[in-house]
Amino acid sequence: MAMMSGRCEEFRAGLWRWRRSPLRRTSDLIEAWLLLAAWIVGVLGGATAGMVAAVAADRGFEEDRSGRRQVVAILLERVTDAAPTHADVSNNASATVRWTTPDGRLRTGRVAVPAHTPVGTRVRVWTTSRGDLVPRPPDRSDAMLRSSLAGAGAAVAVGGTVWGSARAVRALLDRRRMKQCALEWERADTQWGGRTA
Numbered sequence: 001m002a003m004m005s006g007r008c009e010e011f012r013a014g015l016w017r018w019r020r021s022p023l024r025r026t027s028d029l030i031e032a033w034l035l036l037a038a039w040i041v042g043v044l045g046g047a048t049a050g051m052v053a054a055v056a057a058d059r060g061f062e063e064d065r066s067g068r069r070q071v072v073a074i075l076l077e078r079v080t081d082a083a084p085t086h087a088d089v090s091n092n093a094s095a096t097v098r099w100t101t102p103d104g105r106l107r108t109g110r111v112a113v114p115a116h117t118p119v120g121t122r123v124r125v126w127t128t129s130r131g132d133l134v135p136r137p138p139d140r141s142d143a144m145l146r147s148s149l150a151g152a153g154a155a156v157a158v159g160g161t162v163w164g165s166a167r168a169v170r171a172l173l174d175r176r177r178m179k180q181c182a183l184e185w186e187r188a189d190t191q192w193g194g195r196t197a
Helices: 002-014 026-066 140-191
Strands: 068-075 092-100 106-114 122-128
Touching (some): 026 140
Antiparallel strands (some): 092 106
16 A cells, blocks of 8 residues: 555656646746657557558568469479578579469579479479569468567657657757756856856
8 A cells, every 4th residue: 555655656746847836947847748748659659650560561471472373393403412501501402493484485493492302303483473483472470470570660660769859859958957057046146146157
């Protein structure tokens, strides 16, 4: 119970900028509204930007998947061992294959196939609707992960921009308050008969 009343007191103390007080400056009220607007825009704007980015990325991946089709190609050359690289730890190598386009033309191109695959083996490749070779599209779970990451990135970017902008405005308000405070001390010092340096 004591914790609850302590939190209520903290909340009330945080609202001092909105209460009428002879000590409240205009800049305090501006800062209070700025912080409230920054929280609202940062949270709601970030969430909205994240959702929009995730939906747009998901739609793009869906269009990408629907624009590609898997066809059977024939391996035209023997595949030898390939030294695995850092990017490709599997034992795949590039080889020439032949496939038929939707309009009936024969095409050839190079794709990665497992090492020691014999000539004449049927391999599956991905093509566009015109028959051009393309990489395999991301599967549904991979596309969802990428869409989620795009949404999270957009939300963080919007939230970070709003937070940074609010911090910059607060710094300007603090600088202005410090100048006002210095002027008031100078006036008070001369009124009390002191000398300013």
